[in-house]
Every structure is written in structure tokens, then in C-alpha cells.
Amino acid sequence: MLKGFRDFYDAFEDYFSGLMLFIGLSMIFINVVLRYFWGRPQSLLDEFSVYFIVWGILAGVAVALRNNHHIKVDMLYNALSAKIKRYVSMFSNSVGLAFAIFYTYYGFQLVNNYIESGQRSADSQFPLWIVNMIMPISGLLFGIRFIDKLVLIFKNGGKEWHEIEAKGGHH
Secondary structure (H helix, E strand, C coil): CHHHHHHHHHHHHHHHHHHHHHHHHHHHHHHHHHHHHHCCCCHHHHHHHHHHHHHHHHHHHHHHHHCCCCCCCHHHHHCCCHHHHHHHHHHHHHHHHHHHHHHHHHHHHHHHHHHHHCCECCCCCCEHHHHCCHHHHHHHHHHHHHHHHHHHHHHHHHHHHHHHHHCCCCC
């Protein structure tokens, strides 16, 4: 059952981030066509394309974390022994989880401030609390991925983590 949920969750992350990017880039394309062929660009398309692209990128960070495609300095890490690599991974993922908690908490604070103030975007008058919901949502997605990595590092003394690490770090 857990494997089925994991597969569903992985697919959700992939499709959600991909869909947000696709919609945002499609809006940009449509606006370029409107601008250059009809001379009538739409500011709403510019505004919402940015929202969708930011949502896609922030959701995509969780996908990058899952697949170990995030920015890291491998040269020093690869020179370490397996035992030290495990400790470094424990530390870095714990710091990542702390960041995700901080980011999620303050993301909720930001959204709450927008709800209380009723602030809207300048062009479309779209509620900014909806736009900024990606902050706590992506923070939760990051946190889930960091927890997943920490569980793997600690489970069975890190045996499965070590096997994955030996294959190149992808699970």
C-alpha cells in the first residue's frame, strides 16, 4: 500500500509541476502571438503566466529533491567515506527540513496577511493570498521530501540508503 501511495505522490508532484509550467509557458506563447500578429498583448496573460511558472518551479524543487537533481557540491562529498557521507547527509537533510519548516510557517503567515489585508494584484485584482499559497504548499512538499530522505538514512542503519548511494544516489 505504501508503494502505491508513493507512486501516486510522485506522479502528483511530476504532473502538478509540469502542468503549471506548461500552462505558464502556453500563456507566454499566446501573448507573443497576440503581440506580434495582432498587436494586442494582454497584460493578464503576462501576470498569470508568471504565477503559473513560479508555481511550477517551486513544486518542481520537490521533484528535484526526490531525484537528487538539486545543486550540490559533489567533489568533496564523493571523496568522503560511506560513514562520513551518511553523517553529512543526515546533517544536510536535517538543515533542509528545518528550512522547510521555517519556509512553510512564514509562507502561511504571508498568506494570512494577504487574507487579512484583502490585497489584490494591480492588473487583474486577483487575490494575492491565492497566488502566494504556493509558499506553504511547496514548503510542505520540500518537508515531505526531506523527511523521506531522513527516514531512508536512518532505516535499518542506513543499509538501503547506502545501496542507493552506491548506485549514484537515485531511488
